[in-house]
Amino acid sequence: MKKLSHIDKQGNAKMVDISNKQKSFRIAKACATISMNNDTISLIQSNEIPKGNVFTTAKIAGIQAAKRTSELIPFCHQLQLSHIDIAFFPSNNRIKIISTVKTKEATGVEMEAITSVSVAAITIYDMCKAVDKLMKIGEIALLEKKGGKSGHLDSYRPKVGIITMSDGVVSGDRENISGKILAEKFRSAGCEIKEEISLEDGSRILEKTIKSWINSGTELIISTGGTGLGPRDLTIPIVERLFDYRLHGVEQALHSNGRKTVTTACLSRLAAGVIKQTIMICLPGSTGAVKDGSSVLIPMIFHAFHMMKGEGHK
Numbered sequence: 001m002k003k004l005s006h007i008d009k010q011g012n013a014k015m016v017d018i019s020n021k022q023k024s025f026r027i028a029k030a031c032a033t034i035s036m037n038n039d040t041i042s043l044i045q046s047n048e049i050p051k052g053n054v055f056t057t058a059k060i061a062g063i064q065a066a067k068r069t070s071e072l073i074p075f076c077h078q079l080q081l082s083h084i085d086i087a088f089f090p091s092n093n094r095i096k097i098i099s100t101v102k103t104k105e106a107t108g109v110e111m112e113a114i115t116s117v118s119v120a121a122i123t124i125y126d127m128c129k130a131v132d133k134l135m136k137i138g139e140i141a142l143l144e145k146k147g148g149k150s151g152h153l154d155s156y157r158p159k160v161g162i163i164t165m166s167d168g169v170v171s172g173d174r175e176n177i178s179g180k181i182l183a184e185k186f187r188s189a190g191c192e193i194k195e196e197i198s199l200e201d202g203s204r205i206l207e208k209t210i211k212s213w214i215n216s217g218t219e220l221i222i223s224t225g226g227t228g229l230g231p232r233d234l235t236i237p238i239v240e241r242l243f244d245y246r247l248h249g250v251e252q253a254l255h256s257n258g259r260k261t262v263t264t265a266c267l268s269r270l271a272a273g274v275i276k277q278t279i280m281i282c283l284p285g286s287t288g289a290v291k292d293g294s295s296v297l298i299p300m301i302f303h304a305f306h307m308m309k310g311e312g313h314k
Helices: 036-046 054-067 112-126 166-170 179-187 206-213 235-240 248-261 263-267 285-298 300-308
Strands: 025-036 079-090 095-105 138-148 161-166 194-199 220-224 271-275 278-283
Touching: 025 112, 036 079, 054 079, 054 095, 054 112, 095 112, 095 285, 112 235, 138 263, 161 179, 161 206, 166 194, 179 194, 179 220, 179 285, 179 300, 194 206, 206 220, 206 278, 220 285, 235 271, 235 278, 248 271, 248 278, 248 285, 278 285, 278 300, 285 300
Parallel strands: 161 194, 161 220, 220 278
Antiparallel strands: 025 095, 025 138, 079 095, 271 278
16 A cells, blocks of 8 residues: 555654656646536526526636635645636536646646535535525546656656665665665656666666667666766766667656756766666666656656657657
């Protein structure tokens, strides 16, 4: 069973920190139903309810509710919503309400969609209660959620290899925290961690290790460390000569995200490219850089494997 993200180690409620998450297009749809007498539905459709136009008022109320969800639900984040739509579908003895909410933010909008249809249903109840005493608000449910980690474009999960370049880790003077973070992040995303190794900075067997892993079926290799400006920071020169081609967009995204939190991130010589049919990405060795890099790569990099298989952009 997954741990609850809104509970800390002491069991106290907390707001999830999404500072390092990437903004992306996200959409959620939710539905609610309200049952009532068929005569009431006829009055709504003919605009004869004394309080006014029911569907228009309920739609406005639902839109307002979506925009103010963070004020109603304690741990919801304030989001800039790009689109909200609410549709009503009258049928025998009930009205179905469907809300569609879109955003380009770092977290999903399912709570905004659910809140929207809930308030729309309550508004219909309020406007019609004078003529129908037996109305009931029924099932409220999330119909669909797209974007973020649940994005439908990123179903493929590659076999992953993780290389830690560090004299301190190899000598035992330093714990391999960055390597563990990478393994945990990609394993949590559904990937198989096929290979793991720690090597000295500038190790002569780095190239041999990469080629061996590629031949054994490793599809995504992530290295951490050896990307700085020191005389033993040799990861990038070794790996660059192996690339068939670079993934400049991935490199730019990693640099851009890193600079948001650490201004000196621009001094790291990270790299991304393709060797045969394997993607290799070289990240800096700090735990912050690894966490930031993982937030950029997961699940974005998984879509690259769809493209390499000829499936293109969907």
